[in-house]
Amino acid sequence: MSRFIRMPSALALALLLPPHAWAASDADLDEIRAQIRELKSSYEARIQALEQRLKDAEAKAATPIAVAPAPSSSPASSISAFNPAVSVVLQGRYANLSQDPASFAIHGFAPGGEVGPGRRGFSLGESELVLNANVDDRFAGNLIVSLSPENTVSVEEAYGIFIGAPFGLVPKFGRFFSGIGYLNEQHQHVWDFVDAPLAYQAFLGGQYANDGVQLKWVAPLDHFFELGAEAGSGDNFPGGPRNRNGIGSGAVYVHTGGDIGTSHSWRAGLSYLRTRDPERNEEAGRLSIADFVWKWAPSGNARQTSFKVQGEYFTNTVSYAAGQSGWYVQGVYQFMPAWRVGARYDRLSPGSGDFSSSFNPERRTAMIDWTPSEFSRVRLQFAQSKTLPDVTDNQWFVQYVLSLGAHGAHKY
Amino acid sequence: MRPIPILFAAFAVAWIAPAAAALNVFATVPEWGALAKELGGENVTVYTATNALQDPHHVEARPSLIARARGADLVVATGAELEVGWLPLVLQQAGNPKVQPGKPGNFEAAAFVPMLGKPTRLDRAEGDVHPAGDPHIQTDPRNIARVAAPLAARLAELDPANAAAYQARYKQFAERWNAALAKWERQAAPLRGAAVVVQHKAFTYLIAWLGMREVAALEPKPGLEPTASHLASVLETLQRQPAKMVLRAAYQGDRASQWVAERAKINAVALPFTVGGDEEAKDLFSLFDDTIQRLLKGVA
Numbered sequence: 140m141s142r143f144i145r146m147p148s149a150l151a152l153a154l155l156l157p158p159h160a161w162a163a164s165d166a167d168l169d170e171i172r173a174q175i176r177e178l179k180s181s182y183e184a185r186i187q188a189l190e191q192r193l194k195d196a197e198a199k200a201a202t203p204i205a206v207a208p209a210p211s212s213s214p215a216s217s218i219s220a221f222n223p224a225v226s227v228v229l230q231g232r233y234a235n236l237s238q239d240p241a242s243f244a245i246h247g248f249a250p251g252g253e254v255g256p257g258r259r260g261f262s263l264g265e266s267e268l269v270l271n272a273n274v275d276d277r278f279a280g281n282l283i284v285s286l287s288p289e290n291t292v293s294v295e296e297a298y299g300i301f302i303g304a305p306f307g308l309v310p311k312f313g314r315f316f317s318g319i320g321y322l323n324e325q326h327q328h329v330w331d332f333v334d335a336p337l338a339y340q341a342f343l344g345g346q347y348a349n350d351g352v353q354l355k356w357v358a359p360l361d362h363f364f365e366l367g368a369e370a371g372s373g374d375n376f377p378g379g380p381r382n383r384n385g386i387g388s389g390a391v392y393v394h395t396g397g398d399i400g401t402s403h404s405w406r407a408g409l410s411y412l413r414t415r416d417p418e419r420n421e422e423a424g425r426l427s428i429a430d431f432v433w434k435w436a437p438s439g440n441a442r443q444t445s446f447k448v449q450g451e452y453f454t455n456t457v458s459y460a461a462g463q464s465g466w467y468v469q470g471v472y473q474f475m476p477a478w479r480v481g482a483r484y485d486r487l488s489p490g491s492g493d494f495s496s497s498f499n500p501e502r503r504t505a506m507i508d509w510t511p512s513e514f515s516r517v518r519l520q521f522a523q524s525k526t527l528p529d530v531t532d533n534q535w536f537v538q539y540v541l542s543l544g545a546h547g548a549h550k551y
Numbered sequence: 552m553r554p555i556p557i558l559f560a561a562f563a564v565a566w567i568a569p570a571a572a573a574l575n576v577f578a579t580v581p582e583w584g585a586l587a588k589e590l591g592g593e594n595v596t597v598y599t600a601t602n603a604l605q606d607p608h609h610v611e612a613r614p615s616l617i618a619r620a621r622g623a624d625l626v627v628a629t630g631a632e633l634e635v636g637w638l639p640l641v642l643q644q645a646g647n648p649k650v651q652p653g654k655p656g657n658f659e660a661a662a663f664v665p666m667l668g669k670p671t672r673l674d675r676a677e678g679d680v681h682p683a684g685d686p687h688i689q690t691d692p693r694n695i696a697r698v699a700a701p702l703a704a705r706l707a708e709l710d711p712a713n714a715a716a717y718q719a720r721y722k723q724f725a726e727r728w729n730a731a732l733a734k735w736e737r738q739a740a741p742l743r744g745a746a747v748v749v750q751h752k753a754f755t756y757l758i759a760w761l762g763m764r765e766v767a768a769l770e771p772k773p774g775l776e777p778t779a780s781h782l783a784s785v786l787e788t789l790q791r792q793p794a795k796m797v798l799r800a801a802y803q804g805d806r807a808s809q810w811v812a813e814r815a816k817i818n819a820v821a822l823p824f825t826v827g828g829d830e831e832a833k834d835l836f837s838l839f840d841d842t843i844q845r846l847l848k849g850v851a
Contacts, residue, residue, distance in 0.1 A: 167696070167729050174665075174697060276653070279643070300643065307621055307646035357621045357646045363614035396614030401602055404613045434611070438604035441611070443804050476776045476804075512775060513609075513636070514675060543675070546632065548640035551612050 223272030223280075226544035228328045230264030232257075238532035245341050245526045246500050247489020248463070251376030252344020256334060256524070256534050263288035264538070265327065267295065269547065277303040283326075296348065311353040316346060318355065318367045319390050319410035320451055321430035323347055329549055331447075331471045333520045333536045337485035337502055338453045338465035342426055344376035347412070349388060363406070365394040373414045377424035381417030388414040392428075396551075401439045406551060407431040425457040432551075445473045455490075462490025469504075481506045487526075500526040516540045574710045577623035577650070579634050580607050581826040582689040583660060583698075585835045587627055589724050590703045594713045598623070603828035604802050607633055608679065608774065612640040620645035623656070625709055627702065630659030631666065633686035658705050660698040664688045668755040678772025689825060691756035692735065692839050696728055731836055738843050745850050746792060748785065748817075750777070750799035750808050753824065757842070766794045769807045777807040789815045796820045796849035801828035820849040 236259050243255035265288075271281040278299050285295040298313030316324045322339060323346055335345050351371025358364040373387025374380045381387050390413070396406030408430045416423035432449035434441075450468035455461075469483035485502040502525065508518035517539050524532040573596040578584035584599035591597070598619045601610050607629075610616075620626065620641050628634050642651055649656040666684030673682055688694045703721035707714035743762040747754075750769045758765050767788045771781040789811075796818040797808040805821065812819035822842050823832035831841035 167693075167732070171696060171700065175700060273652075302643070302651055303648045304646065305648065309644060309646040355644075355646070357617060357644070359622055361618055361622070363618035365614075365617075394614070397618070398613065398615045401604075404611070404615065406614045439602060440605045440609075440802055442606045442609055442802070512675075513679065546635045548612060548636050548638075550640065551614060 221272075223270045224545035226269045226542060226547055228265075228267040228269070228326075229541040229543070230266065230328060230539065231262065232264055232333065232536055232538040233261050234259050235535040236532060237534070238530060243526070243532075245337065245487065246498050246528060248341040248487065248500075250341050250344050251379075252340075252346075254340040254345060256522075256532070264540075265295075267326070267328065269544075273302070274299065277301060307357040307359060309355040309357070311355070312351070314348060314350045315353065316348050317369055317371075317390055317412070318353065318394075319347060319392055319412050319426075320428045320453075321406070321408065321432055321449060322451065325550055328540045328542070331469065331479075331481050332483055332504055332506055333518065333538050334522075336451070336467035336469075336483070337487055337500060337526065338451060338467055341465055341487055341500075342377065342424075342453045342455060342463075348375060349390075350374065351386075351388075363394070363396045367392045367394070373417075377412075377426065378414035379417045379423070381415070383417065387417070388412065402437055403433065403435050404439075404551075405431065405433040422457050424455055426453060426455050428453050441473065443473075443476060447471045462488070464488045464490060477510050479508050479510070481508075498528045502526070513546075514542045574706065574713075575622050575624045577619055577626045579626070579628040579638060580689070582695070582835065582838075583627040583629070583702075585826040585838075586695060586699060586702060587625075587706075589835065590699060590717060590720050591706055592716065592720055594710060594716055595706065603823060603825045603832070606802050608636065610634070610637045612637045612644070616641045617644050620650060621647050623647060623650050625656050625658060625705065626650040627658045627660065629661055629686050629688065631661035631683040631686035631688075632681045633661075655705065655708055658702060660694075660702070661686060661688055663697050663701050664694045667759055668752065676772075678770070679774030685752065685755040687753045687824075688756055690754050690842075691760040692728070692732055692835075693760065694756060695835060696725065696732070699724060699728070727836070731839065735839050735843050739846070742843075742846055742850060745796075746794040748789070748794045748797045748808075748811065750797065750803050753800050754798055754822070757822075761846070766792045769797070769799075769811060782807060782811060785811055786814055789817075793817075796846075798822055798849075800824035818849045820845050822846070 234257060236256055240256050240258060245254070266286040268284045268286070269282070271279070273279045279302050280299050281296060283296040285293050287293065294314060296315050298311050298315040301310040304310055318324055322330070322336065323343065327346070339345060349369065349371030351369060353367065353369045355365055355367040369390040370386045371388050372381070378388050390410065392408055392410035394406060394408040396404070398404045410428040410430070412424065412426040413422065414424040415421065428451055430449070430451040432447065434445065434447045436445035437443070448468070448470040450466065452464070452466040454464040465487035467483060467485040469481060471479055471481035473479045483504040485504070487500040502522055504520065504522040506518055506520035508516055510516045518537070520536040520538070522534040524534055573594055574591065576587045576591065576595045576597045578587055578597060578599045580601055581599050581603050584597045587595055587597050600616050600619070601607055616637070626642070628638055648654065651657060661683065668685030670677060670680040670682065673680065699721060703717050707717045710717070739761050744764065746764045746766045747758065748767045748769065749765055752768050752770070752773050767785045769777040769782060769785060771778055794815070794817060797812050798820050799805065799808045799822070801821055801824050805819065808819045821829070822845055823829045823838055826832055826834060826838050828838070829841065832838040
């Protein structure tokens with residue numbers, strides 16, 4: 140529609156100009172006029188072509204599937220023109236662990252979900268298939284299917300976004316990674332380290348996804364200020380599968396951030412997640428998270444060098460786990476194009492639930508990675524993990540991440 | 552009057568006034584920010600998301616960009632996948648239906664320009680290629696003129712109350728621009744036929760406009776860092792096909808172009824590339840004044 144409105148007004152503008160004003164360059168004016176005319180006609184032609192395609196597609200959808208599809212001049216292009224953007228992430232690694240991963244545990248915590256350093260030796264990581272497109276003028280859809288190395292398929296994310304919402308609201312529904320914390324919403328293939336911080340493993344079972352609804356609101360200010368709320372099934376750890384009506388988990392969070400000069404940017408947030416224990420129908424978790432990230436790049440140009448530091452603090456205040464807390468802080472420095480080094484420190488405190496010892500699980504991690512293009516990355520990582528008293532696991536990883544297909548956009 | 556109605560009125564004014572004042576324009580790159588200022592004058596408030604020292608391909612969807620996109624009435628982007636790595640995400644998170652793709656509040660400049668440099672082979676093995684063609688359209692001033700007309704029309708469409716003002720400013724701008732264009736083409740006459748090496752394939756339109764010849768690129772594939780072996784092959788090419796200078800944009804590191812310039816004994820020229828790329832390039836006019844002067848120095 141807008142193009143119909145805009146083209147005549149563009150023409151009108153161009154034609155309104157009195158010729159004498161252009162004394163020096165009538166030829167140029169004619170050229171511009173010709174181009175605008177050309178544009179108009181090409182747009183009309185394109186729109187007609189699109190309308191025709193739509194008609195064709197509708198006609199095709201309406202007719203029942205024939206026994207053998209009759210060959211026609213160009214059916215493939217008209218059908219595939221509406222294909223969603225497709226991309227694939229391939230990952231794999233080699234791990235050398237000094238301890239048996241089967242005996243992995245975190246002292247004072249009993250997390251569910253995907254925790255631990257993973258298997259030893261060569262293994263395939265999660266392969267991801269991503270499909271996304273606008274559904275119509277109101278909705279956009281996104282599907283991320285994860286193919287595990289054990290040959291199982293899981294729906295990692297499958298959500299719709301209502302893009303036509305007024306007042307700065309962004310409603311999302313389906314299965315999605317919760318907006319709590321900083322790292323939680325980011326996909327594993329964009330992480331700066333091979334594995335999740337210990338706090339994410341202990342408190343969220345790696346990463347918290349939920350089936351439900353999310354509503355975000357961006358304040359109408361020049362400064363970024365965002366509020367979010369979620370309600371969901373609460374099937375995943377720290378909750379559990381339930382067979383009840385109503386809401387199994389709820390989350391609220393606030394994010395704010397901005398730039399300092401042209402070289403610095405930051406974001407900070409506070410989140411609160413409440414889950415219920417389905418069997419006893421009582422609170423299973425009352426998790427608070429404080430997160431921050433600060434990024435630096437000279438003049439905002441991250442091509443040559445850049446630095447990023449992020450940290451998050453978790454605490455669980457539900458009665459049985461009172462005092463459980465954990466945090467991590469990590470820094471990643473790109474010292475030349477395509478090369479980055481990073482370090483991370485993790486620490487957990489089992490809190491008052493643990494009377495046996497004063498042991499606090501901790502881990503030190505260092506990594507170097509090579510990113511020859513936006514679509515590939517190879518990483519070497521070493522971690523010294525002490526998650527159980529008197530046990531030290533020295534972990535070496537070599538990992539690759541390849542993205543192919545549509546050019547995705549990455550979250551801040 | 553009681554204080555409550557006064558307070559209420561004050562809030563109402565504070566709430567409505569900014570909306571009624573100027574049109575909020577969110578420009579992805581400095582050239583469109585500058586153009587929107589030329590065409591909108593005081594009727595627009597322009598926010599430019601990136602500066603000339605940033606690689607426009609590699610911008611992050613920073614919180615500040617989301618906040619600005621939230622309040623924008625018009626997003627002016629280059630399109631042709633230049634902003635594909637961040638703008639879709641910013642728009643999706645901003646909660647602003649006015650500026651979503653396809654809405655009048657979303658303007659893509661590349662739609663109004665004949666695109667050059669369309670890849671013959673669409674494969675990532677060719678580097679970071681753009682299927683629609685080279686998105687760095689602002690390096691040819693004739694493209695600025697091509698974008699100015701529809702952009703002025705769009706401003707008028709979104710802000711009909713000031714439509715006459717946009718038309719008047721456009722007319723004035725187009726006159727000045729055409730005069731300047733004639734001047735630049737006159738000045739740039741010695742550049743015709745000059746052979747150049749580029750660091751990134753970012754000057755396709757500039758080279759086509761001035762009739763220069765691109766002999767080689769320092770990046771082995773678009774978007775990839777120059778490698779030692781590729782630079783050696785560029786030097787070999789230069790022995791067979793001598794060039795006058797190595798061109799790079801202000802946002803690019805100078806190591807590779809200095810290395811080649813020293814060995815091939817030619818000039819390394821940093822061009823402002825967009826408004827703000829150097830001290831001299833303060834607006835669209837001085838951008839091209841400065842670009843031509845630097846190129847003339849390069850061939851001298």
